[in-house]
Amino acid sequence: MKTVRLSLVLAMGLVPALGFAQPLGFVLNSDSASISLIDMATHRPVGEVPVLRQPHHITRAPDGRFVLVGDTVGNQILYLDPRTGRVVRRQTISDPYQLMFSPDGRLLTITGLARNQVDIYRYDDRTGLTLWHRVPARSMPSHTAYAPDSSAVYVSLQGSNRLMAIATGTGAVLWDARVGETPAGVLWNDGALLVGLMGQDGIAVVDPADGQVRRMIKTGRGAHNLFFSPDDRLIYVTNRVAGTISVLDRATLRVVRDYRVPGGPDDIEFAPDGTLWITQRFDHGVLFLDPETGRFSRVDVGRSPHGLFLNTDQTTHRTAFP
Amino acid sequence: MTDPFDTVAGYLQEHVVVPILWQLGWMKWEDLAGGWALFAVYGAAQVALMFAICMPLEKFLPVERWPDRSAVLTDVFYTVLQRVGLLPLVTFVGFYEAQTTLNAVLTDHGIVPPTLEMLFPWLLGRPVISFLLYACLLDFAEYVRHRVSHKLRWWYALHSLHHAQRQMTFWSDDRNHLLDDLLGAVWFGTIALAIGVSPMQFPLLVLLLRLLESLSHANARLDFGPVFGRLLVSPRFHRTHHGPGAAGRRSCNFGAVLPWWDMLFGTADFSADYTATGDVTASETLASGGYLAQQGAGVRRLVNDIRGDSRQPAPRPRGGGPGVRPANMESP
Ligand SMILES: [Zn+2]
Ligand SMILES: [Zn+2]
Numbered sequence: 221m222k223t224v225r226l227s228l229v230l231a232m233g234l235v236p237a238l239g240f241a242q243p244l245g246f247v248l249n250s251d252s253a254s255i256s257l258i259d260m261a262t263h264r265p266v267g268e269v270p271v272l273r274q275p276h277h278i279t280r281a282p283d284g285r286f287v288l289v290g291d292t293v294g295n296q297i298l299y300l301d302p303r304t305g306r307v308v309r310r311q312t313i314s315d316p317y318q319l320m321f322s323p324d325g326r327l328l329t330i331t332g333l334a335r336n337q338v339d340i341y342r343y344d345d346r347t348g349l350t351l352w353h354r355v356p357a358r359s360m361p362s363h364t365a366y367a368p369d370s371s372a373v374y375v376s377l378q379g380s381n382r383l384m385a386i387a388t389g390t391g392a393v394l395w396d397a398r399v400g401e402t403p404a405g406v407l408w409n410d411g412a413l414l415v416g417l418m419g420q421d422g423i424a425v426v427d428p429a430d431g432q433v434r435r436m437i438k439t440g441r442g443a444h445n446l447f448f449s450p451d452d453r454l455i456y457v458t459n460r461v462a463g464t465i466s467v468l469d470r471a472t473l474r475v476v477r478d479y480r481v482p483g484g485p486d487d488i489e490f491a492p493d494g495t496l497w498i499t500q501r502f503d504h505g506v507l508f509l510d511p512e513t514g515r516f517s518r519v520d521v522g523r524s525p526h527g528l529f530l531n532t533d534q535t536t537h538r539t540a541f542p
Numbered sequence: 543m544t545d546p547f548d549t550v551a552g553y554l555q556e557h558v559v560v561p562i563l564w565q566l567g568w569m570k571w572e573d574l575a576g577g578w579a580l581f582a583v584y585g586a587a588q589v590a591l592m593f594a595i596c597m598p599l600e601k602f603l604p605v606e607r608w609p610d611r612s613a614v615l616t617d618v619f620y621t622v623l624q625r626v627g628l629l630p631l632v633t634f635v636g637f638y639e640a641q642t643t644l645n646a647v648l649t650d651h652g653i654v655p656p657t658l659e660m661l662f663p664w665l666l667g668r669p670v671i672s673f674l675l676y677a678c679l680l681d682f683a684e685y686v687r688h689r690v691s692h693k694l695r696w697w698y699a700l701h702s703l704h705h706a707q708r709q710m711t712f713w714s715d716d717r718n719h720l721l722d723d724l725l726g727a728v729w730f731g732t733i734a735l736a737i738g739v740s741p742m743q744f745p746l747l748v749l750l751l752r753l754l755e756s757l758s759h760a761n762a763r764l765d766f767g768p769v770f771g772r773l774l775v776s777p778r779f780h781r782t783h784h785g786p787g788a789a790g791r792r793s794c795n796f797g798a799v800l801p802w803w804d805m806l807f808g809t810a811d812f813s814a815d816y817t818a819t820g821d822v823t824a825s826e827t828l829a830s831g832g833y834l835a836q837q838g839a840g841v842r843r844l845v846n847d848i849r850g851d852s853r854q855p856a857p858r859p860r861g862g863g864p865g866v867r868p869a870n871m872e873s874p
Pocket of ligand 1: 688692701704705783
């Protein structure tokens, strides 16, 4: 532990002079107002970026020049250089909780968990974000997914057990339907919406046309967020309460494997070497899971780590699979 | 790098709090419950630390000794209820909800709520220093509130419960009327919102200030000397505030943690010897009743004072009643 801390201090002192040789992983410590920078090759923390209050989610801008971090309580969006973690710019935006770019890269949807509204912004790499539509929502809008043609955005309403669909062109609410207890992560897959249900033990398969639940798939207690594997064959689901990650075959939606992952797994990212990076909300660390063996190592970060970003060559993150 | 409080709170969150929330169908509170668990752990640790520091002081350097200490037990109840249960709930969950909602709405209207870190960007990434600066500002707010609560007759009717204790110990800091606590919380919370305290720091600020306030109530012959005693409120300094002569409108030594505000505004008295404590205008129920009896008596006194009824117990003659006794009952 001591050596880790010492190397962190040394690294922070040396950063401006040396720059980073290796690509960086970014971990957002939501309850300690900081971003841990982790060397992707050694899995060691090499620096820390202070933020004002409470960073939750991070996403790469379509042009790849910036990563955007939402500081919810600080009411700011930070633009960081993905190579160094340097803060290039700050923009005042109220309560930016979840942020996700549309597949066509033209729009950014930001959910305001505390202020019960969904904002759709236009993005320009010179001027940043400009408000396009502001849509009032029911209680606690949290996660989002888009239709593959970017025509609609789907938002889970954590506090009212519903999912809402908004037309991105007009800002009109297309539907707002009950999907199950405490919905969180949303994913568009093969013409259906998959919704993690934190208050239940699996995911709902929802019709994007009207919001009706077609069927339920059991994964584990506290199903939270969903991610496509880099080869597009699998879907990973974090089950927060069960302390597991379920792997679904993307085509059949059958659970093919479960990993035991302690400490409240939340977000997942995929490193080029195949390792899964997983934030542990309760255990204040990042796990590095080898999907072949199911074995993992971990590193301590700040308090309640949430959003995660790896600066790999892949410039866009797949968020919808038509 | 993970501190022991985070480890314990994280364990509680994963294995106790979140499974219960899941069973109850309250998973939407999962994130906030984590903060509550953390600050409840801090609160319990603070009570333990306070006990470890103050118990030996009161044992070996007592100002007073009492054959029957049952009046102290009520204060123990006040303390545990406050610091492990209510404070984490109010100072974290309540403050977080209030701040996020209010600040987001203000930001939507083009008003960026201020924070010390935005006024002085050097503070960004130096949480210990911003924490101490916020602590000073909030301590000043406490001084003002405390002084006003003595000045206004109806407010002192509630605050007299705090002063009524004749067996003052480190447990006495939390013996307050619930309405007095509520007023205090609204005042303190409003100031903290206005100066942009971080929601993760606010509960810790409250706990730190309260820890030092507990020490200053200790029944101990402890003085910090001519220099250090002017930097931090000592048990001797706060005891003067609890003397029978300082109960009510004419009072001194209002400071909670820092005596600076008293020195600045001319209300400091460093000269007094260790005095007895109590409020001769308070009924016997306020002094030695149980928790509920004290709360009821506080409301009755408030109602009487608002009606302008001056039927308060007459001050007892010096040395006669339990309210006023010679200060040095116990020699060191
Ligand atoms: Zn007082
Ligand atoms: Zn006091």
